Amino acid sequence: KAGVTQTPRYLIKTRGQQVTLSCSPISGHRSVSWYQQTPGQGLQFLFEYFSETQRNKGNFPGRFSGRQFSNSRSEMNVSTLELGDSALYLCASSSLTGPLDTQYFGPGTRLTVL
Amino acid sequence: TQLLEQSPQFLSIQEGENLTVYCNSSSVFSSLQWYRQEPGEGPVLLVTVVTGGEVKKLKRLTFQFGDARKDSSLHITAAQPGDTGLYLCAGSGSGNTGKLIFGQGTTLQVKP
Helix, strand or coil, X not given: CCCCEEECCEEEECCCXXXXXXXXXXXXXXXXXXXXXXXXXXXXXXXXXXXXEEEEECCCCCCEEEEECCCCCEEEEECCCXXXXXEEEEEEEECCCXXXXXXXECCCEEEEEC | CCCCEEECCEEEEECCCCXXXXXXXXXXXXXXXXXXXCCCCCCEEEEEECCCCCEEEECCEXXXXXXXXXXXXXXXXXXXXXXXXXXXXXXXXXXXXXXXXXXXXXXXXXXX
């Protein structure tokens, strides 16, 4: 099976712009979670989607949003970019529906905000 | 709020030495996962532990889940340069579907 794929791998944006990141889960996986990784804060949970519905959300401002399509692919959007949004954005997919899920991560999208 | 404290944060050792990484919390987790991450890449799953007291072995790596499911440890025997990387523990809480709580990570450097 192909792993989790994320596009693009690298992005450079300027403050105030918006960005959309894409994630394709492992075939058959219906849950997609997004995380932000920074040197100072580590890996922090953004949100999780299952069957096109957001089931869980982390403590991030409303500028961070996401969606999931019927084929389980997911996108996340960050509007009005700030310098502090520079990070590695990771998505992870899992096949189960409960808290014992094992999550499999993609390679991430490295976002740099100038 | 569930938190995971991982220690040590940095570890630099010589090839052949043994080491242990700890992951502690005051909260109970339904399961706990260990990942290894290379620079610029996503975390790669090493193991998932579910049952309190569980011990799993993966070649030279031994993982243990505490009896109360609040802590875990990763022990590496005879470390090799290929073990170099960032080791992360992550817990799944009851009811927190799709959400993993991560420790801050342990950066391991194994010198030849």
